[in-house]
Amino acid sequence: MHVKQLDTPVVVVDLDRVEANIARLQRYLDVHNIANRPHIKTHKIPSIALRQIDAGAVGITCQKVSEAEVMADAGIGDFFIPYNILGRVKLDRLMHLAARVRVSVTADSAYTVHGYAAAASRAGIELPVLVEFDSGTQRCGVQSPQEGAALARLIAESPGLHFGGLMTFPHNAHSDDFVRETKILLQPDGLDVPCVSYGGTPAMWTAHERSEVTEYRAGTYVYGDRAILKSGAMTLDQIALSVICTVVSRPTATRGILDGGSKTFSSDLLGMEGHGLVLEYPEARFYGMSEEHGHVDFGECARRPEIGERVTVIPNHCCPVSNLFDSVVGVRGGEVEETLPVAARGSVQ
Amino acid sequence: MHVKQLDTPVVVVDLDRVEANIARLQRYLDVHNIANRPHIKTHKIPSIALRQIDAGAVGITCQKVSEAEVMADAGIGDFFIPYNILGRVKLDRLMHLAARVRVSVTADSAYTVHGYAAAASRAGIELPVLVEFDSGTQRCGVQSPQEGAALARLIAESPGLHFGGLMTFPHNAHSDDFVRETKILLQPDGLDVPCVSYGGTPAMWTAHERSEVTEYRAGTYVYGDRAILKSGAMTLDQIALSVICTVVSRPTATRGILDGGSKTFSSDLLGMEGHGLVLEYPEARFYGMSEEHGHVDFGECARRPEIGERVTVIPNHCCPVSNLFDSVVGVRGGEVEETLPVAARGSVQ
Numbered sequence: 001m002h003v004k005q006l007d008t009p010v011v012v013v014d015l016d017r018v019e020a021n022i023a024r025l026q027r028y029l030d031v032h033n034i035a036n037r038p039h040i041k042t043h044k045i046p047s048i049a050l051r052q053i054d055a056g057a058v059g060i061t062c063q064k065v066s067e068a069e070v071m072a073d074a075g076i077g078d079f080f081i082p083y084n085i086l087g088r089v090k091l092d093r094l095m096h097l098a099a100r101v102r103v104s105v106t107a108d109s110a111y112t113v114h115g116y117a118a119a120a121s122r123a124g125i126e127l128p129v130l131v132e133f134d135s136g137t138q139r140c141g142v143q144s145p146q147e148g149a150a151l152a153r154l155i156a157e158s159p160g161l162h163f164g165g166l167m168t169f170p171h172n173a174h175s176d177d178f179v180r181e182t183k184i185l186l187q188p189d190g191l192d193v194p195c196v197s198y199g200g201t202p203a204m205w206t207a208h209e210r211s212e213v214t215e216y217r218a219g220t221y222v223y224g225d226r227a228i229l230k231s232g233a234m235t236l237d238q239i240a241l242s243v244i245c246t247v248v249s250r251p252t253a254t255r256g257i258l259d260g261g262s263k264t265f266s267s268d269l270l271g272m273e274g275h276g277l278v279l280e281y282p283e284a285r286f287y288g289m290s291e292e293h294g295h296v297d298f299g300e301c302a303r304r305p306e307i308g309e310r311v312t313v314i315p316n317h318c319c320p321v322s323n324l325f326d327s328v329v330g331v332r333g334g335e336v337e338e339t340l341p342v343a344a345r346g347s348v349q
Numbered sequence: 350m351h352v353k354q355l356d357t358p359v360v361v362v363d364l365d366r367v368e369a370n371i372a373r374l375q376r377y378l379d380v381h382n383i384a385n386r387p388h389i390k391t392h393k394i395p396s397i398a399l400r401q402i403d404a405g406a407v408g409i410t411c412q413k414v415s416e417a418e419v420m421a422d423a424g425i426g427d428f429f430i431p432y433n434i435l436g437r438v439k440l441d442r443l444m445h446l447a448a449r450v451r452v453s454v455t456a457d458s459a460y461t462v463h464g465y466a467a468a469a470s471r472a473g474i475e476l477p478v479l480v481e482f483d484s485g486t487q488r489c490g491v492q493s494p495q496e497g498a499a500l501a502r503l504i505a506e507s508p509g510l511h512f513g514g515l516m517t518f519p520h521n522a523h524s525d526d527f528v529r530e531t532k533i534l535l536q537p538d539g540l541d542v543p544c545v546s547y548g549g550t551p552a553m554w555t556a557h558e559r560s561e562v563t564e565y566r567a568g569t570y571v572y573g574d575r576a577i578l579k580s581g582a583m584t585l586d587q588i589a590l591s592v593i594c595t596v597v598s599r600p601t602a603t604r605g606i607l608d609g610g611s612k613t614f615s616s617d618l619l620g621m622e623g624h625g626l627v628l629e630y631p632e633a634r635f636y637g638m639s640e641e642h643g644h645v646d647f648g649e650c651a652r653r654p655e656i657g658e659r660v661t662v663i664p665n666h667c668c669p670v671s672n673l674f675d676s677v678v679g680v681r682g683g684e685v686e687e688t689l690p691v692a693a694r695g696s697v698q
Contacts (some may be wrong), residue, residue, distance in 0.1 A: 007438040084597040140598040248433040249489040252573040267616040303383040307460040346675040
């Protein structure tokens with residue numbers, strides 16, 4: 001079946017580009033001797049994770065225990081979950097997972113470390129725990145090397161745990177300083193930092209400029225999106241995920257309405273204007289969005305679409321898009337090759 | 350099981366409040382002799398749609414053919430799909446649906462009408478088609494009563510179709526003027542306007558001020574959310590949907606990180622600041638969100654949460670939230686009564 005025969009809206013994934021994107025980052029990280037641990041939150045599809053492993057990734061990164069469970073069922077054996085995992089229910093699930101595959105996690109507080117230690121002791125498992133530090137996102141993470149070193153010592157002293165290293169997202173010029181200062185603070189304790197994990201697709205090609213990094217987590221690179229285009233980390237002919245929509249209304253001379261809205265594209269703006277790039281009409285501008293309609297101004301376009309015409313949209317952010325769909329369609333050269341269930345979507349805990 | 354035992358993040362629906370919300374709007378519309386046709390895009394759960402029908406709704410509104418198929422399978426028999434439905438694949442699905450339940454649709458162009466006529470003729474079905482008009486949202490809809498009347502005539506003259514009336518979203522003072530002018534234009538043709546369908550939860554209690562309305566579509570009223578609170582159409586003790594999260598990090602004295610982000614709450618702002626209302630900390634302010642983390646500033650709160658503490662968040666917009674989850678948890682008085690699969694989520698075409 002040709003992609004033109006698919007009913008809309010539909011998420012189409014160009015498998016040749018996915019494979020090229022996987023190979024390109026792997027090659028770069030190999031050259032610079034940085035381990036590759038891609039984040040599967042972008043695609044949530046076991047067969048794509050397996051392609052990443054086959055290409056040379058040392059394992060994968062998941063954001064949720066439930067995502068890792070799906071990927072473990074598919075045969076992946078090495079996981080990093082960079083999250084403060086709390087609460088008896090989730091910690092017990094984590095231990096069940098750690099009993100069958102290799103798992104490391106993160107902590108940014110003594111509370112989280114105590115929870116890991118209690119769960120690991122109960123389960124008789126040795127759990128590697130990395131310390132997350134804040135490189136400026138104001139999300140999770142210890143705020144100073146002193147705090148990081150203290151938490152590393154607590155992990156190292158806790159039964160059932162061992163100190164797995166340092167982790168942050170994204171990385172920048174200060175990340176290496178933070179790591180170096182923490183290492184110095186840990187020297188008197190004889191504590192090594194076995195892994196320094198940085199991440200992020202926009203800055204992936206500068207990973208080699210960070211002398212401290214040993215492992216890299218990128219997620220979006222597998223597909224790419226409008227935000228990554230803007231960052232310069234990928235080019236348009238590398239973008240593997242698009243949403244095909246139909247123009248269902250042309251209420252005025254300049255406006256056109258697509259059959260995809262916030263339940264198709266999400267509402268993520270990521271600091272940009274509008275909700276996507278319409279490939280056939282690059283001057284078109286999303287002026288609004290409702291749940292099942294995309295509101296597009298074609299006023300600046302030399303030609304404007306007819307009702308019933310199909311358009312191809314590169315969304316602002318591909319990760320929430322694939323998370324909205326039960327499956328995406330894998331294509332090569334415009335021909336449908338396979339339907340790919342987004343098996344780990346709906347994995348919320 | 351008590352709601353406190355559920356792992357987080359989890360979407361909790363208070364069934365007593367859902368039933369009260371359903372009864373309240375039904376009573377109001379009954380008093381004013383306006384037919385009730387609730388929009389199920391908010392909940393996408395057959396058992397809630399059946400509660401709406403049992404309470405007195407004449408049928409339901411769906412935004413997608415695929416949503417209507419799920420609801421028809423659950424025993425609902427009367428549908429309005431206020432959408433320009435285009436393309437052979439979707440029109441054939443629509444005709445299959447129309448062969449087993451009552452369905453009406455909308456059009457705002459001759460293109461859409463011609464598609465309906467061809468499909469209805471092929472299938473030997475009589476399809477009611479309403480004309481959508483634009484009441485100011487700049488989404489779909491004809492722009493003038495003249496355009497509306499011309500489209501109504503085209504529908505009336507088309508084999509397999511009959512003119513079902515006029516529809517808009519939302520309604521305002523101009524909506525009635527538009528309807529009246531269109532009716533006058535249609536008088537010489539002897540064309541009646543059998544239904545005038547208005548919609549929207551924020552303005553639902555003013556429906557009776559519109560003299561032309563005969564049928565009302567509200568969706569969000571069944572749950573409510575922060576945007577509806579802001580509109581004044583519902584009060585906090587009527588809000589039926591909340592997301593329970595855990596504070597997984599307290600990186601600084603004022604900041605706290607929740608285990609729900611844009612894949613839990615969506616990124617919908619609907620013109621507001623922040624991503625939700627934290628019930629236990631009403632002065633708390635979402636300063637950011639990533640996919641699986643909510644970034645909250647508790648600086649203005651007299652007390653601040655501990656790591657591991659659970660908080661209850663009223664999201665900005667409940668419709669995309671329930672669309673992100675495979676199921677929600679129905680509770681009464683804090684006790685879990687049932688797990689409700691969001692059966693029509695994933696219905697994208």
